[in-house]
Amino acid sequence: MKITVETEVKAPLESVWNSWLQPDDITQWNFADESWHCPWAEVDAVVGGKMRSRMEAKDGSEGFEFEVSFTRVEPQKLLHYVMDDGREVEVVFTKTATGTKVVETFDAENVYPPEMQQAGWQSILNNFKKYVESKTS
Numbered sequence: 163m164k165i166t167v168e169t170e171v172k173a174p175l176e177s178v179w180n181s182w183l184q185p186d187d188i189t190q191w192n193f194a195d196e197s198w199h200c201p202w203a204e205v206d207a208v209v210g211g212k213m214r215s216r217m218e219a220k221d222g223s224e225g226f227e228f229e230v231s232f233t234r235v236e237p238q239k240l241l242h243y244v245m246d247d248g249r250e251v252e253v254v255f256t257k258t259a260t261g262t263k264v265v266e267t268f269d270a271e272n273v274y275p276p277e278m279q280q281a282g283w284q285s286i287l288n289n290f291k292k293y294v295e296s297k298t299s
Contacts, residue, residue: 165276167284168265169291170258173298178262179238179255181294183207191293193217194285207235213243247271264290 171178181187188203192215203215211232218225230251234242241253249269256263266287270276 163270163276164267165270165280165283166265166267167280167287168263169287170261170263171291171294172261173294175238175255175257175262177298178264178294181290181297182241182253182255182264183213187293187297188215191289192286193289194282197221207232207241209233209235211235 173181181191183205185203185205188205189200192200192203197220198217199220201216201218203213205211205213207213209232212229213232214227214229216225216227229246230243231246232241232243233250234240239255241251243251245251249271251266251268253267254263254265256265264287266283268279268283270279274282
C-alpha cells in the first residue's frame with residue numbers, strides 16, 4: 163500500500179530542494195512533533211548515496227535513526243530512495259506559480275495504521291514547509 167502526503171511551499175524550487183537535502187536544514191524540520199528533534203543528519207544525494215538522520219524525544223526517552231539509499235536523483239525534480247527496511251519513497255518537486263509543490267509517496271509499513279503513518283509524515287512535511295517559508299521570507 164502506498165501513502166501520499168503533499169504541501170505547497172511558498173519558496174523558490176532551488177531553496178526547497180536545498181532545504182530538503184542540507185544536513186543543517188534537515189535538523190531544523192525533520193520531526194513530527196515539537197517534543198521531538200533531529201540532532202543530526204548526513205546526506206550524500208547521489209545514486210547509491212545515503213541519507214541518515216536521528217529523530218529523538220527532547221527528553222531523551224526514545225529515539226531512532228532513519229537511513230535511506232538513493233536510487234534515483236533528478237536535481238530539483240525528483241528523489242527516489244529505499245529505506246533500510248526495503249520500503250520505497252518518491253519525492254517530487256514541482257515549480258508552481260506561488261512556490262514549489264512537494265509530493266511524497268511512500269510504502270506503508272505493517273506496524274501502525276495507514277492513517278497514523280500518513281498523519282506523521284504529513285506533520286513532518288508541514289514542519290518542512292513552515293521552516294523553509296520562515297527561512298526564505
